[in-house]
Amino acid sequence: MDNPVIIVGGGMVGLSLALMLAKCNIQVTLLEAITYPDEAVNQDIPYHSSFDARNSALSRRSVQIYQELGLWDKLQQHATPILQVHISEQGSFGKAKLVNTEEKVESFGQVIENAWLGRVLLREAQQNALIQLIDGVSVSALHQDAEQVYLTATQAEKTLNLVSKLVIAADGRDSFCRQALGIGVEVHDYDQVAIVTTVQTSKPHQQIGFERFSPLGPLALLPLPGEYRRSVVWPVKKGTEQEWLGEQNDQHFLDALQQTYGDRAGKFEKTGKRFCYPLSQVLAHQQVSGRVVLMGNAAHTIHPVAGQGFNLCLRDAHVLVRYLQHQFAQHLDIGDESVLKNYEQARLADQKKVIFFCDHIVRGFSNNNPILKLARNTGLLAFDLVPGIKPMVANFAMGLKA
Template identity: 75%
Template sequence: MPQVVIVGGGMVGLSLSLMLAKANIRVKLLEAIKYPDILDAELQEYHSSFDARNSALSRRSVQIYSKLGLWESLQQHATPIRQVHITEEGGFGKARLLAEQENVENFGQVIENAWLGRVLLTQVKKNNQIELIDGIQVTALTQDNAKVTIEALRDNEKIKVVSDLVIAADGRDSFCRQALGIDADVHDYEQVAIVTTVQTSKPHEHVGFERFSALGPLALLPLPGEKRRSVVWPVKKGTEQQWLGTENDQKFLDALQHTYGGRAGKFEKTGKRFCYPLSQVLSHKQASGRVVLMGNAAHTIHPVAGQGFNLCLRDAEVLVRFLSNQLKTSSDIGSPHLLKQYEQARLVDQKRVIKFCDGVVRGFSNQNPLLKLVRNTGLVAFDIVPGIKPMVANYAMGLKA
């Protein structure tokens, strides 16, 4: 019997399974989607895709992957962020964070999701502590004082899995959360994130840029290749279709140019645009009996500051620490009391990140001239008041969690 079952094999589930395996904990990983066949040889033949979606990894997240022995492979398609610029369209305020002023090499790394997924999946498949079952649909989850039972279907075959502990990392609309009867607070931001990759005439010089505009908060992040940049642009729900499709490529590039200005030179090329509705989903509980919620099943937040995935990795790191300590004392790894302790231990970091991201979205969405004056005055203060930058930089890098 596996010591831990993880439901959900996305980036969080794959990463967590590798962390648990490194702690000598046996894992069964269940994923509804059928994974592609990826071999080590294919990793060597990988080429950057112009349409690749990306994640900004904080320094803490890089440290987590380094401890797993993965960073040497991951950094092949990662780009460091050495400066962060924050401005508002039509405003006078601006704030800058410089890595050299904070005595660090960089604030984090932007990595292509396609590459991150390939490396994680390859390592999971090679790890004899992890049993990976993909293409499996969980249909029921029940538990008693001693165990958790999962019923599932795979190729019309009924499967039953029993474990000491289940970690539900099955996304924003988590089946496991619903099966447990756990409610969640849902806030629809009435926004849709437009995600793509662009090419500019000037090099990015490792600068990450957050530009607040009437359309929404535009994030431009550096990518491998000196003129490639990642775009995450939340726009008002219902307006997204005008930015999608190859027939709207130039219109999208023109809008970027108008919002961003000439700092990047000319926006020359755009990849395919993807869009995702944005909402905040906060579970009322993250631990129930022998089941703990992880990733978007526990907390889905706005991507405005790129903190969501990094927060999930910190959650996973702490949970593994708790479980490892249980093993050292030959204690029950699925102890409901232990899982509640984990939940309490993570609340301060989670609430801080959630409040910050939500506050930024709401604060910059209002175009009232007086509020805009206050915001820009705040950006100026951020840039000149001693002590603020180091504190914000450490939180952004995940080093004060």
């Protein structure tokens, strides 16, 4: 089976990339390990490693990318704009605030539940004639020569042998493709687990996103559709997660939220089921090897603080497609390694900036040294008071200075 481009991994990054390529009239074969629900019978997409209980805070640049794909009208039905961002540390004096009207922007981004984002992307891909979806398939071998990439995969009882000029590996943090290529990784375990859920409060969220650093970990509260629904992402120390999971711990979890957040949301009234995800930083030593490109978490998995991970992956995909579109339009080799290496170099500055920012935020606010605590709270005050800092940080967070 000969395919111009094969994407391994059909999560949110893989599906988004497939739709970008199809918009450029480039045929794509997309391989996904799970079995997708049947769109024809209107099945709900279940929680799994991509369309899970988490939410994505889409930056303004990500929204623009989905607008270019003609998808934003469908996504916006399930999204909530962030009009303000409040940053603080529990028990400290430092506070900072971003307001959309002061920064002269419509919003700082949009929050959408991953299950909804995945559902819209999947349906669009299922209906696109240029995208061949092969689900329930497990890749078992990958090798390449100067001209082609060869994949072996199994689907139920069948063995599939696929050949392509270009393979894009978007198969997650523990990428099989990355391992098959012998690409090493740099790993930092944050010794944290993210507790993720949805809560209901007695006061409306007023489209405010909140990042509060607490002794338990950095708490993110983001607005969701429905005036009183909020997304919670709360990294806590690994090994303590069972304290927060299970229906028997609902009130305990709500009480801890109340103590950490205060009364600005009124009363935390209800919580959904909590899910937990271990947190680590995994950075591939290289993102291009021959005719294979690593994409998404296969290339760089970062801490969810500040919600930058998926937005960074989407910008990677958007830039890669520009390079591939040029090759395709000129009838040139779409898997030319020199072109792929140019893409890799073009993305390094943005990637390093985001990775550095997220990593140092986590490390900086995880240290209870009194001198460091004073320094970071002074920094929050400076952020709020010194002219010129807010627009710079706002543009960075919105993905507009990549």
